[in-house]
Amino acid sequence: MSKPTPILANEANAAKLLDMKPAEFCALVERGHLPRGREIAPGFVRWDVDELRRIGRGDAIDGMDGVQW
Template identity: 65%
Template sequence: MAKEDTAARLLDMKPTEFRGLVEGGHLPAGREIAGIRRWDVEELRKIFRGEMADGGFEW
């Protein structure tokens, strides 16, 4: 699990870019754990490898 700025770095983005894609529904919203939002690193890796595409996904 990664905090927002770490998740953004994993996708080579600025935190503001990452946050915008999350807010726009293009990236997962993360999961709240004890009041702290974290992103599943493996899920992010699958996204940038294209393994999470669901037929309607366009680059």
């Protein structure tokens, strides 16, 4: 049986998905460069994996649709 693909990631795994150290990831979240996680239950904060993928691809940039890279 194959390993399930996660739909949510904790802080450490979200950092790994973006190839960052947890401290780097946390700093970018605190500065507002990356989205905050969502509290899915008391004490359980998780990041949407699809949203992290969009950020990594550059698809989550608002107001940059007309830019030619």
